[in-house]
Amino acid sequence: MIDFIEFNLDNGLHCILHKDTVNPIVNITVGYRVGSRDELPGKKGVAHLFEHLMFQGSANVKKGDHFDFIQRAGGNCNAFTNQDMTVYYENLPSNHLETGLWLESDRMNSIDLSEENILNQKNVVIQEKMQNYDNAPYGTSFINILKNVMKGSSYEVATIGFEDDIRSFLKSEAEDFHFKYYSPANASLLISGDIDYSECEKLLNKYFGSIKKGGPVNRLFTEPEIMKSDIRQVVNDNITLPVMYICFPIPEAGSNEDYTLEYFTSILANNRSSRLYKNLVYDRKLIKEIHASKYQLQHSGVFLFTVVAYPGGELNIIEKEIFSEVNYFVKNGIKEEEYTKIRNKLDYGFNLRLYTMQNICRDLFEHWFYFNDAERINNEIDRYMNVKKEDVIDSVRKYLTDAPKLFLTYLPKEN
Template identity: 35%
Template structure:
């Protein structure tokens, strides 16, 4: 029997249709009277449930001289509550077959637990305790300050290239809080009073500044009743007014130098200030970074690492943030290759994206990569919970979990060229030489 051959465009279209149907996430959302936004996703295929709360507070939410509070609170709100003994949080979770964690960015803080579904009530109770009854005292603050300091020493001060992101922030931003590291400055945390910390909790960790997501093996009616019981009585906080300083555009190339005593091989960073991640242009920049450096067949890697053997590593990253993004192109040289040579080689590839259309073949490869990412992005209930919370709180559109792939599908080769020409110009960049420094130097 004669085999039927399918064209590449037909197969791509078929793949799009199949993934669109297979990946749809069904959810229900509503608000409690106190302003808490609730999102429920029922998936009874496995007996697990994720309970999570995202607060719209991150490193940028601070005053001068009081940086790092959101990251401190990531740790502090595990200390204990009115009904959870100090130091017992993780023990309660693990002894009931669960696991939990939290993380903080410049824009939000996220707490979550994953339990067997018969412990849904426990997960909701614990998160309501965190919101309503946290115990904040000097003992807990002192303990968690030391935890944060140790984390800073481990991840930033004593880790090779650990200062890359702080260096990027301080050079791309002059007035916006993104200029300061998310973890904050230790002298600010040391100077914080108990009154400062209590006031921060009262302002930001309130139901009207949060979204609760419950995803997994749940009964929706029962879950709504539990949420009403545990979270309904929590009082609404005052409305939060945010007004961050605006950055002036970068119109001339800025050169900077930074030193890292933990490295032997220097790096060169070429950075651009870009729009916040909810803007359409930010999606296009995601595609450009994938085109330039995702995988060994990408343009930058193949040219500078494989063919010309000038770099050990090279990469391009669109670092998304709510108010402004940071677009980074960086390289580590081979041997005595000058950093300015790497800068010129990277600019040559970026310039091609600014001035020429990428090939149809490369464009289709990009589309396939983003289709695959979409298929894998919501492969677990835990992942779905995080995406639902992020889509609602930071993008203002919960259904982005289902339709974000359509944004990438709609991006054209012409748009890729236009966005590169808009944001990735030499006169809009900061070039940073990131150099080794002898630990004995002053």
């Protein structure tokens, strides 16, 4: 049971506090309701760019000093941006809680958006794009998956964005972006760990209470176009092993399929005893690896198989074998021992996850963000445990057999 309190400061900053005095550590997480879905045409990539800019200094913190303050205190910090949100966090000894709050409040209130900082971070982000996406083996796969499965939607463009858009981002636009999205009323601040609730409230008011509230943010969302037939795309790349991604549109985070398809991934492909792994990797040696995963956001999601073949592997045969196994699953269902094993695995994994203060803050934030209900952290496992065998089969039949899908294949370039 995760006990917590939550309240709003007068300026609208939503605060969630969880007390755990077992170890003298704290996690501070600040989440903003802004992601790549909020970017305008011609500005793709600026939400992620802004994540970088938030570490470049503020009114009372010099460039680079955010990391230095945290590291000198014996902590660590990082951030991430996706389509829906941007999240910053620090892990610190509890006697340095005030340091973390001061740092977060200073950059919320007074980020240093100098021309030098903006140009420097543009170059960093473009280098990241080249290294991790453009020139990396299979690096454009997620970009192509979103472009096809999320076509026409606010999720169509990957968070890394486009180089030309990043380069053209102006200082005035950066200032407007910070003013609009990085305000107390558009954020949530979470603290988990060795804290005193009343002292925390005082510190939050001290460091954040005077920051201007900011105006309302109206977040629009355009739904993906409905796929009317299968899409097949082949990319010839500088790789040695062929990889095929089989991708299906699925509903959003928190939907019924969020839970039912978790069972399916484990039964079919996500461990060495799973059906596809045993059949195609071990017994028949048709493929080198196979994994199943799902990527679900606030408004829609993607389920995908990632299939790593051997050089010269016959992908058409592999594809047929995968769908033969999926159809067999729908027809014959789940074995009782599989069902029990997955339930035990989910229960264990869920409880293990909540041993760290960082994960507690992350989960509290996401439940608040997606569902406006942080209390879901205490009954989320029940949603998995309430899944029936027939629920899993119904979801697989509806979304993974009877619906159009994307086949994205990466093949080695011919010499």
